[in-house]
Amino acid sequence: MLLVTVLLSTGVMAQWQWLDKDGRKVFSDRAPPPSVPDKSILKRPGGARVVAPVANEDGAVSTTPGTPASSAAAAQTASSAPKISGIDKDLAEKKKKAEQEEAAKHKAEEDRVAKLKADNCVRAKQAKAGFDSGVRLSRVNKQGEREILDDATRAAEALRIQTIIDADCK
Numbered sequence: 001m002l003l004v005t006v007l008l009s010t011g012v013m014a015q016w017q018w019l020d021k022d023g024r025k026v027f028s029d030r031a032p033p034p035s036v037p038d039k040s041i042l043k044r045p046g047g048a049r050v051v052a053p054v055a056n057e058d059g060a061v062s063t064t065p066g067t068p069a070s071s072a073a074a075a076q077t078a079s080s081a082p083k084i085s086g087i088d089k090d091l092a093e094k095k096k097k098a099e100q101e102e103a104a105k106h107k108a109e110e111d112r113v114a115k116l117k118a119d120n121c122v123r124a125k126q127a128k129a130g131f132d133s134g135v136r137l138s139r140v141n142k143q144g145e146r147e148i149l150d151d152a153t154r155a156a157e158a159l160r161i162q163t164i165i166d167a168d169c170k
Helices: 002-013 071-080 089-132 151-168
Strands: 016-019 025-028 041-043 053-055 061-063 138-140 146-148
Touching (some): 089 151
């Protein structure tokens, strides 16, 4: 019976204990997520307490003074901590590809707008040439009747065409 009790309690020794962002203690058989800072980890598997390594002025790493941890325990806790590479190559590649696609879409939209402006510019210049020629112009009204443009309407239309030329012909 004693042997069974001892063997069952070894699983309890492989427990992690840390404080979450709200200050509550969390117990788990898995390592805490990378978002949990080392100072919040209270216990690691193997019964070793967390000892934060501190760099001295000369660059040597030592444990915090006044703690009973040995260098072997510190090495064990460092090796059992999850490894974080810092950069996920697949994620960086996907992000770069998405940025390139977004840039291509933006460029295509700019090209489409530039083409429309160039077309508007050509049409406005043709219309302006017609208005400047002095020939009598007419248009069809809502009833389908043809009406000749008077001088005031002609001047207003010439001004409208000139604003289009100013906006689109740069």
